[in-house]
Amino acid sequence: MKLFMASLATETNSFSPIPTGWSGFKEHLYTKTASRGEPGLYAAAVTCWRTIAEARGWEVVEGLCTYAQPAGPTVRAVYETMRDDILNDLRVAMPVDVVLMSMHGAMIAQGYDDCEGDMMARIREIVGPEATIGLELDPHCHLTEQMLDNATAIICYKEYPHVDVVERAEELFTLCADAAEGRTAPVMRDYDCRMMTMYHTPFEPVRGYVDRMSAMEGKDGILSVSLVHGFPWGDNPCCGTRTLVITDGDAGLASRRAEVLGRELWDMRGDLRRFPSMEEGLERAASMNVAPIVLADFADNAGGGAPSDATFVLRAALDRGWKDIAFGTFWDPVLVGMCIDAGVGAKMAVRLGGKIGPMSGDPIDLTVTVRGIARDAVQHLGKAEMRMGDCVWLEADGVHVVVNTKRTQTFHPETFENLGIDLSRMKYVVVKSSQHFYDGFAPIAAEVIHLGTPGAITPDFTIVPFTKRDSNYWPKVNDPFAEEEAAR
Template sequence: MTVPPGPRKIFVAALATETNTFSPIVVDRRAFEESLYAPPGQHPATPTLCTAPIPVGRRVCAEKGWELIEGTAAWADPAGLVARGAFETLRDEILGQLQAALPVDAVVLGLHGAMVAQGYLDPEGDFLERVRGIVGPDVLLAAELDPHSHLTARRVAAADVFVVFKEFPHTDFVDRAEDLWRIVVDTLEGRVRPVMSVFDCRMIDVFPTSREPMRGFVDRMMALEMSDPKVLSLSAIHGFMAGDVPEMGAKMIAVTDGDAAYGAALAERLGMELFANRGKHLMPQLDEKAAVAQAMAAKAHPVVIADMWDNPGGGTAGDATVVLKELLAQGAQGVAIGTIWDPMAVQLCFVAGEGAEMPLRFGAKSAPFTGEPMDALVRVVRLNAEAEMRFGESVVPFGRAARIAVLDDQGQETGIEVILNTVRAQSYDPSLFTALGIDPLAQKILVIKSTNHFYAAFQPIAADILYCSAGRPYPNDPTTTPYRHVRADIWPRMADPFGKDS
């Protein structure tokens, strides 16, 4: 890759969502607009997870005196398949902007990596191939990815560099965008020649970095990046088990300075280390009865119950009622639940107004295995027409929201309050509760819907964190999930996919 000296011209854009192919919620153009749709030059100063290459690129190019051409940035909160028209129009919008920007020295993209669209099992592969077709073989093509992605051969063939978030929860998306731009700058200024090597770990697992063994694994990756001059970047692709696609699964990426063989050996060594710890990464889980009983027996508060598989960040609706009904059955008090997604119930609350008491049916309307709809007398405590929470340096909207107190048949408060919302978003941060006037520190029990992204923000305030597996809103067991496309020779669908025990 040869770049003439002088100021550089770089194109940057973002197109991202995470697709649970088992979710019934189709993602249309409006879903992107509700989460983030920013035409060229209109991206806010704060990043939104997969769009971090844009604000970081602004700073880097300003410091270098380079020209940054911004394309559209679009992000939709995870759900089901992306409507074909939504994907194609957003893709073609960005490709048209790139075509108009030519010639460029590099293209930098913010992607997720687990998008699946109607008619496209690998939309990011399609997108990257089209970008490569426009800019030709000699222009640097680099992208930042979420680790919960599908690293297909098609994508690796099209791109020069992938840098992936290392942390789960994803607290480092800005840091990894900084790493990506460092490699871009060093490449364009002739100091490095990045090559990617990939190893297929042949496993489906969940890899929280808030606990061992993944915490130590990530620390070792970062230490190698600092100590080995041949290594430009190391990344672990976790995979996304709710994505039924042929190349789903964990993979290791080593980006080295011109030494593909060295990178391949390093990626294999690290990948086999991951494989050796298969089944040991996921946090211990309780069912709803045990989680509620343990939380109620606690002497210190608040106790956080993570309804970990009803996670809108994994594409579910976030409207399950299993934990709520167990809390009521066991007589729990001092409880705040954030959130249950139910746009219709929110609309009814807004019509009734703050202070109104009303019968309300809410929750468990989207899919099987999420419990039954909740029928209760409620009081509308607080309304927020534009509710938001924090996620690191990002601001995450969760739409019009209503805080309701659940009452008993005599109209007395049960001690349980629920936040109902209209824009699906997982529970990232305690500001979710303060946005509706709830002091999270004053609660005995906080119920949130997230697998692990909540951890960084809630751990400092929690007396205890309980991971609760309640119902089956998310396909979390690869041995029983009815995949149609995922290969059979992958752990745990096959005990020994490497054949080392034969």
């Protein structure tokens, strides 16, 4: 067997003012040897695939692996150049039996609403109808017909936070190997749940739902089940929640099971988690006599395309006179450079945040002391290393702020610990993340509160200004199935 594998990934926030260009991809991962020891989420799958394939005696050809931090649409020439690089390497590698791709599923480029579907169609054209094509996706994806029509099997991570990337990569490899070797005939069907919300898998009722979904696999002809959460800030016609079932040759079973799962999720909608407003969440935190309380600045999550320099929570904390509070992480490469030049112990006036646009709030002027510097810092999401660039710890009268050079969300307490900040001494810890922080911070937190903050990825899904996705989804519409059911 001969395997070709590659990775091209970013998550596109259609409403972000930050363009995704060459610097976005090349600062994180841009190599054709990612499986030889590169860190990060989008090196994990190809590393796993190489290990399994070589253990089976397969020939492995690796194409480009690259990833950009979520932001606005990718520049057209950048996407086309990277796509064509991968496709040209595939042509050189032909004939191949299996193609495995690690992508995000919500990548949009100028002129391309569906980069993953475009890639799948072009790969299928090269390899022909008999080859097996596997696609691993983030569940915050747009599952499109072009993807489904051209891939043999699509699998999404099951967990949010995404701590199961390697497990899903192993699952996809096995599924595709079985198909390529004639043991199975995968058939995929999906169901549109007509929902737009967040599904945090550590909490009920989503925890039990995912466990029930997983328990179906490997039984009664069902090969794989995925919940497609959708990415609510991507302006794609297919944006939203879907259930996806893969069976062994039984399209009817796949359709029926996907619909049953989708309707079960719909029936759970009233029990799904809701977020307090920023002020409500801060009031709740202030009333609690425990520490540390971890507060998630939901809407300024770089992992959703936000700038990671919003000042709304910082302003509110300063107005309340809160002390022993740590914020992480603000993205400001210029400020980091200034603080590194000044050195540890330097006292300086700085202007923090509010630089990218209205979704960042107003800049805040502070007099700070540089308490720590960390070069080329790393934090973890599960086993994956996530690079932060250079970081500085600034302190202003009991208010502690981490500022860094590579725009990224806060995944792990290492964000603070790398600089010497002892979170056990903090009353409050504010993380710029929507959910990926949870796996690392929950074990040390006395309480976790997700704040419905203002910013670039508002958790109010009724006000996202779609132009390509229709408005027939919950919660924007109370019952998006009503018209269809009335017609029956």
